[in-house]
Amino acid sequence: MLTLPHRPGRVAMASVLTAAIAVLIVAVLWAILAAAREGAESSRIDIAHLLRMTALQAGLTMVLSLGVGIALAWALNRLRFTGRDLVVGLFAAAIVTPGMVVAFGLLSIWGRNGWINQIAEALFGVSFDSPAYGLSGILLAHVILDGAFAARILLARLDAIPHSRLKMGQSLALNAWQRFALIDWPALRGSLPGLGAIIFLLAFTSFPIVLLLGGGPANQTLEVAIYTAVRLDFDLAGAVRLALTQIAICSIVILIASAFTPPPASLSHSAQPSWRDAGPVRVLQWSIMALGAIGFALPLLSVLYDGLAGGLLRVLAQASFWRATVTSIVIGGSSALLTLGLALILSLGRSAAERRAARTVLGIPAFAYLAVPAVVLSLGFFLLVRSSGVPAGAAAPIVVVIANSLLSLPFAIATLGPPLDAIMRTRGKLIRSLGLSGWGQFIRIEYPLLGRDIGLMLALAFCFSLGDLGVIALFGTQDFQTLPLMMYRALGSYKSNDAAVIAALLLIFTIAAFVGLPRLVERIAHAPRR
């Protein structure tokens, strides 16, 4: 058992933050209960059926996304080609793009009138039943969103395998399977429970995609029932009951994930791989890469194509577009920095915690926000702001920033947690022998080594905020609108061309952030470049 450097301060700070997040969620639910009056009794929703459907859908999404993610990360780790960075950026971009945009991109490829069907019509005169609706459609959209994200996070773990291990493996002449089982798998294993939990929760609470592609009430989630209770029946107590049901189920998943996440074993930066796998395996890797590119990149490319062909200049000439862009960037930037602070406090605390129970508890707040239904959360925030006496207009930006930060927290911790854990475990001896203080440890060791990961995390949080449609919907006004809100409003005013242009521009901003930010921060952090 190795002894970690003793850092009680870090553990204390993380504990305080964990408690604060718990208090916030309780306050949100409490505010709604306090506002509940004699409303209509909720319609008798078949909760058991909804739960079964939701759990099945989320479970399938999780398994498929992790499988796809591992395969893609494995192929990407082995291959080097021009535009690889762009592909990696595109993969990460999927998860933070507004769900609606991804869903419509998916339809333009796989839909009844999508490219594939159009080509089939033209070549063979047949058209297929579109797989894009019903359960298969939901799964397809979710795997595009979450599988690509999983690939991005897992690739970071594979790229962090130390050079010495690879050299050793190469000299032992491991075959491709042995190499995966002995070298790659231990590096991936640590990230899987956390990633799996995130993906499960995202799919469990997914709302717009499920409604758009689900085909009807047979494939709905609990979130829809909660929305109904709040909006249609105005049964706030019922909404809180349903929300608690959802939180309870999600908590089980979160606990399992937090308890089973083993600390990762290594941290370094991958050099150019001189160790290639043999012929047939290489063909397999290229095939995975090609399929991945078609599956993930095509829907996004179709969004770009539709948008840029739809009258770019008309949108760029609108003053409101630029106002929305500035608002989005300010909100995104603030929330990214806040997320960085929160994620560092939690991850540093967790990496310094020696007892398993403490690690588990400190792992929980990462996911807390995902378990709380968006409609309940925004409603609770609205009521809290209201009771604090601040005018809603003034509080709107602050609430949106805080909510978006909490929303990106699980992704931020999935990004920063594993490398921080690895530093504590691999460099713990060195840190103790140097007698570094906690602050010194961070400035001299963790920060320089984490540059790229911090950049990736900032990009994630920034783009999450950029693509958010959930919280802004309750707080947006005429003067306070972000790009996704503007896009949605355009769609609601018959301006589907403008909406397509905004969607394309959002995607371009997102990809730029993912390709640019990690490099930029790495440069700032003076991490050794190789």
Add this chain to the structure above:
Amino acid sequence: MVKSSSLALAVLLAGLSGAAIAQDKPTLTIYTYDGFASEWGPGVPLKEGFEATCNCTVNWVAADSSIGTLRKVQLEGEGTEADMILGLDTAIAGEARATGLFADHGLDMSHLDLPGDWMDEQFVPFDYSHFAFMWDTDTMDTPPASFEELIALPDDIKIAIQDPRSATPGLGLMLWVKAAYGDRAPEIWEGLKPHILTITREWSESYALFLDGEADMVLSYTTSPAYHIFDADDHTIKAAMFNEGHFPQIEVAGILKSSGHQELARDFLAYLTSVEGQAHIPTTNWMFPVVDLGDALDPAFQGLPQPEKTLTLDEAEITANSSAWIEEMLAAVQ
């Protein structure tokens, strides 16, 4: 030095008094749905038009949906900033009325030109249209002329509709089927089931599915084709006329009892239903005006087919049963 500082002080005071004068103007706060207050919606010209005469400021506050405006006011209770709510429709007017939050408007509504007479103490209508299924002349030769004809079409003819729990048109379709078929409604829904491509959360998503060619028909409004005619002289999108008759959506506005600007709010409603105010509605909200605009109505609206028959349901009946009817519908299409 003294001079310049006193000058600065004078400028500062002038600035402050200017601000104070601006403060003296009353502000009329109106809660409405997103689309109405957006930069493309009627909110912008109506604000401009009313502010030119009222010596006041109009402040639109957008909620994410029309029912959202009502819920927001209910949550805020007595302390709400809203003077009025604009954008509820006749399907939820009963529920809104039952909250007891709305004051009588006391306006004379006899000049209005609506399907049916308008007698309502609290709510004032500002636009209307009928729900209808859109079809595209490029992909369909003859549209169905009734729900039964739609059901009889081959299964690969797909429609996109909206969830009655989250979207006004979705609720409207549910009421339409109920008004036309009464107890036979579940049977109609079961017949429609194979044709339903998907049930979206909002109108926008389903309409986008139709424009992308994913759905052959979409539930929208008889006035939707006017947008395409106006925007690109595109006459390919038409509303299918059904023999059963059509259910209307009439959008209304009401003054809250808690408002401190009753008089001003009444003036706004009078302006909203005047010919001048109504002239802004058609080409921004894509609905029919509630007064006869004559030649001032945009030509895109002039030739639109109108239903032979307007179906109605009693408000009290809607309020009492809509939850049960929604469940009945969802069970039938499950």
